[in-house]
Amino acid sequence: MDPERSSTSMPDTAGLRVAVLGPGGVGGLLAGLLARGGADVTCLAGRETASLLDEQGVAVRSALFGDFVAAVHAAERLTEPVDVCLVTVKATQLEAAVARLPADVLGDALLVPLLNGVEHMTLLRERYPRAAVIAGAIRVESTRVAPGEIRHDSPFVAVELAPPAELSPRGEGLAAVLRHLGLQVSVTHDEAAALWGKLAFLAPFALLSTHEAAPLGVVRDRRRAELAAVVAEVSAVARAEGVSIDDRGLIDVFDRLPPTMQSSMQRDAAAGRPTELEAIGGAVLRRAARHGIALPVTERLVGELRARQSADVRSAPR
Ligand SMILES: NC(=O)c1ccc[n+]([C@@H]2O[C@H](COP(=O)([O-])OP(=O)(O)OC[C@H]3O[C@@H](n4cnc5c(N)ncnc54)[C@H](OP(=O)(O)O)[C@@H]3O)[C@@H](O)[C@H]2O)c1
Structure with a gap:
């Protein structure tokens, strides 16, 4: 340069x-x-x-x-x-x-x-x-x-x-x-902090709102335990990447945000467009694997969303 x-x-x-x-x-x-x-x-x-x-x-x-x-x-x-x-x-x-x-x-x-x-x-x-x-x-x-x-x-x-x-x-x-x-x-x-700071919020929200096909308020009510579990799992990966995430603080943020808030992954899935599932959920799983960290809840959600996407592609009109 x-x-x-x-x-x-x-x-x-x-x-x-x-x-x-x-x-x-x-x-x-x-x-x-x-x-x-x-x-x-x-x-x-x-x-x-x-x-x-x-x-x-x-x-x-x-x-x-x-x-x-x-x-x-x-x-x-x-x-x-x-x-x-x-x-x-x-x-x-x-x-x-x-x-x-x-x-x-x-x-x-x-x-x-x-x-x-x-x-x-x-x-x-x-x-x-x-x-x-x-x-x-x-x-x-x-x-x-x-x-x-x-x-x-x-x-x-x-x-x-x-x-x-x-x-x-x-x-x-x-x-x-x-x-x-x-x-x-x-x-x-701190590049890792900037990227993982955003992903720690986005991954739990995007995965659960897309899985539930519903906005944040519904996710908070119906899927609260999974939301907390995915927050904890993603923050474990962030920690292995050298970034400290305040899990409790993140749940408080989710509780304060408007119940109508939607993720773009959920909107893309609802509209039948390709989603950023791999860049968000897939990336978290790949980094976790690199660090030898198990993410049972995130892995199940990503697996089920991948299966839905493949089914959507197979049933799309040609
Ligand atoms: N939108 C938000 O509020 C928001 C907030 C935070 C983060 N993000 C992130 O920001 C990123 C962009 O999201 P977005 O919502 O702005 O997406 P978007 O509205 O779908 O815009 C993507 C743009 O890329 C263009 N494009 C598609 N393929 C291309 C190609 N091969 N070469 C050049 N241009 C191409 C599209 O062109 P056409 O116009 O011709 O389709 C479109 O203008 C994503 O990672 C998203 O997660 C978005």
């Missing part, structure tokens, strides 16, 4: 060159906010979405940020260097999507995945050895209602960035840009 580049912080939003791989609920919202803030944004997507975005821009409806349309460039493949690339596809789409991001064009840009899960970090670091890969986690509720049309529902967008020490100035620079746009951004140097 160019040493000068690694020691300088991010330029101002105006003139910042950003690529967004996967302009959906998360990516479309960030692309819109960055473009409105003056960044030069290129969305990378399939042909139809790319040509629509190129012509019409990204339309965002948000109680927090207002309703606006921001002009972006869009392409099927990155052809010019950028300062930052946000990776915002679903985990199930990542393998196919990275073909749009040639390593030689990306060079030593900041590469910031905001996907849920942990396993995408290895894939991205292997594929982009020169890039400055920084783990990120995002808390938001934002939906791609149609290509290029984004509805942002949560009264906040919270991003956690976890740059390794040598990338700290560039991570802080990106954090400053995002804060300036109105996002809540925290920076930690």
